[in-house]
Amino acid sequence: MYIIAVDIGGTNLRVALVDTSGKIIERWETPTRVSEGEKIVIRQMIEIIRDMLEKGKVDVGQIMGIGIGCPGPLDTKTGVIIDTPNLGWKNVALKDTIEQEFHLPVCVDNDGNLAALGESWLGAGREVNHLVCLTLGTGIGGGIIINGEILHGANDAAGELGHIIVEPNGLRCGCGNYGCMEAYASGPGITKRTIFSIKEGITTIITELVQNQLEKITPLVVYQAAIKGDELANDILKETGRYLGIGIVSLVNVLNPQLVIIGGRIAQMGEILLNHIKDEVTKRTHLEPCRRITIVPSQLSDDAGIIGAAKMIQNLIYHRGTET
Ligand SMILES: [Zn+2]
Known part of the structure; x- marks a missing residue:
């Protein structure tokens, strides 16, 4: 049997x-046509799935279901995407639309939750039952796995790890609050802090790397400067690790996971960032959960969400089987 994961x-x-x-077994990847609206994106998805079923070696009878990961907030029971700023969707009945199209079981969950579930099943977290997975990219997403299952909370809104406060009077975050971890340690957070320091007059090779066009600064440029030994770039990464470390200490003291997994595009900075995070957490290991915590990079990287979506369908079919 097979699963279609999206x-x-x-x-x-x-x-x-x-x-x-x-x-x-097979994978398809295409730029999301976000600016054209939800109908076009859903049509893209349906066409890829149809194509796969027509050209592939499997027929519909061999498909257990379709698991979909999507940015939230969303409702996992109804499969409605409530309001997602990343896609610009409001009240989109994703589950119903796809179910009607393929007549297969469909499940929808937050992409951060599914990345955590994927890592827990086959990635860095496969040996543990309790973990926190942070996804560092344009925003900071994540998921919490307790007793092997996603922690959803009352309204599917648990796991908004990027909005843990790390600086009470800090920078404004996209959510409207001040001092969230995401405002400092997401891709745009790193870029903004770098540009601010350069405008303050700190000299750095970053200005050369972008030919003085500060709008060209990205976290990757900061990382390249850091590995060349640039002081400002290294300070920025140290500060990023510090903010992530502060946030992680709170999460660990509240949830007592065995493992914290760091994934997402920013995590590709690898050891440099990971070591700064670990240093900060080590400085703050006053309570038992933090003394025992292990912090590791993601093992599935971009595939974590896909693997988690497949696991979600397996869990659904298993639960249905045990209910009857
Ligand atoms: Zn926030």
């Missing part, structure tokens, strides 16, 4: 055919 990102739309062991 990851609707603000940048890329990924669809994969996954077997029950979590092996990706």
